[in-house]
Amino acid sequence: MLLVNRPVGIPQPGDFAVDEAVLEPIHDGQFRVRNLFLSVDPAQRGWANEGSNYAPAVPLGSVMRSLAVGRIIESRHADFPIGGHVYGWLGWQHYAVATPQDILSHFAEPVAPLSCYAGILGINGLTAHLALNGIGRPRVGDTVLVSTAAGAVGSVVGQLARSRGCEVVGLTGDDDKAQLCQTRFGYHRAANYKAGTIDTVLDTAVPEGVDVFFDSVGGEILDATLRRMRTGGRIVQCGTASIATWSPDPIGLRNEREVLTRRLSWGGFVIFDHVVEFPGAIAELAVALRSGALAYDEDIRAGLDRAPGALIDLYAGRNRGKVLISLG
């Protein structure tokens, strides 16, 4: 699946085209992966757009960048033998030629369904685990507020924060997901942020204020929450999904006074800085997952041609859990 047009904002199906190519021979140090599950992630909008982000834009005419889980079917690298499984930068395609630097995790013997390695045992669950603990530093009794609470990251944050003895509050974009947060993902309370102004929603959802804000949206939800942070609170900035474009620079409420007077600690988290921590974190998450302590939902759609539409659905909130494309 090639990126053929440079989208403005959310990529549309017409920005992509399917191409067929003959498999080229692989060279020493490379291995060929048969992709099994392609990941569909909010960050892909940034990769498709022009302009600086924390990764360079995907060149037009190239395979769309994505994470995926696959099986090694051919290898000229001794550490990546045929039959092993890998998770990494394998692209929206059926077959990938990879080198070790493309790989985020490598597992000979999966201890969970393979699809999990592209979600709760991939960057989604790892972001929840490492960002919550590294920047959020939750303490027993803290109120933890999570935006996109029912999403692939948020649904794990809710459960991990509850297991740490926190009071966990979720924000979602519809009533059904708010319900799901409470029945399935460990949230004590959850609200549909579209059910009123953000101020009225937060007045009801977190009347006591917020100790840890796990935020993936930014924008007015962030501004309103900053004004409800408790002294010494922590903000984990994992995304800015509510901002459709950063060109020109959008305007909002000034927030330095909140940082100062509330003694906040506001940190940016990008999971790819933390690859060295992955094996330990995957092991911890896998234990919880196998024990049944972590609920996890997948929204798996079959066929490469459904990838662009799945990305649009993700931005529109028309998904139930981690969105993956399965390749039969």
Place this chain on the structure above:
Amino acid sequence: MLLVNRPVGIPQPGDFAVDEAVLEPIHDGQFRVRNLFLSVDPAQRGWANEGSNYAPAVPLGSVMRSLAVGRIIESRHADFPIGGHVYGWLGWQHYAVATPQDILSHFAEPVAPLSCYAGILGINGLTAHLALNGIGRPRVGDTVLVSTAAGAVGSVVGQLARSRGCEVVGLTGDDDKAQLCQTRFGYHRAANYKAGTIDTVLDTAVPEGVDVFFDSVGGEILDATLRRMRTGGRIVQCGTASIATWSPDPIGLRNEREVLTRRLSWGGFVIFDHVVEFPGAIAELAVALRSGALAYDEDIRAGLDRAPGALIDLYAGRNRGKVLISLG
């Protein structure tokens, strides 16, 4: 010196009035302090204004809140005997009745001139030391940018950062102070931020980007610096002096994307959270001061009636170092 009108923005002389009162007897647990040096601080604007800040507003008709250094002249508290010296919430007045909770530091034997205890050994030097190390976490080779670089806090930050092996860059409001930063306060480079647009000034001052931003001003200098932070940079928010009023909420560039993509850590620092750390930090600063390793300038004005004008001069940048009022 009573606060008699509620100022909008910077307090003016007409907002204050001098009153004379008979000294009331003190009670058990209290002691009377003869004030010697009154502190004039940017934070006093916030204390005089209506509306929430990180301290309640000074009630109209009350003595203006301020820090001061004085000598105990009468005591009914065994831990605060006559002849000892204290630094704390003693107000813009000649005599204060105090209890231990008003006191930030207590020193029987001063190891530096008494005025220093209201400045470089008071909250100004302590803010520089504890905020730079606690939130800024400077490392050898880091570029450290300091707003209000020649001020009572900034002048200490520059010298401490240089002693830690950092490349230290100062921003000030005039060319003379920029010169002073380099000749006296340890800065490798310094710029007058009024000498061009903030972007052109920063392009020249910190072409390599910024690892640690020690900020006391906020506003457009903060916005422009956020866009020049290096990956993993730290922002120490110690003040927001450039914002004249927070009612209504001022608007500015949205900054969550910078926090995220640059992996910043942005923390608010209020010195009064750190009183337990004062004795150790005062001892460290005093050693450096006595050895001559820390340059320190005072702008001492004689007489209580000069306090309101001194506060206006401080906001206008018409001061050279720490502003104090001496009471003869």
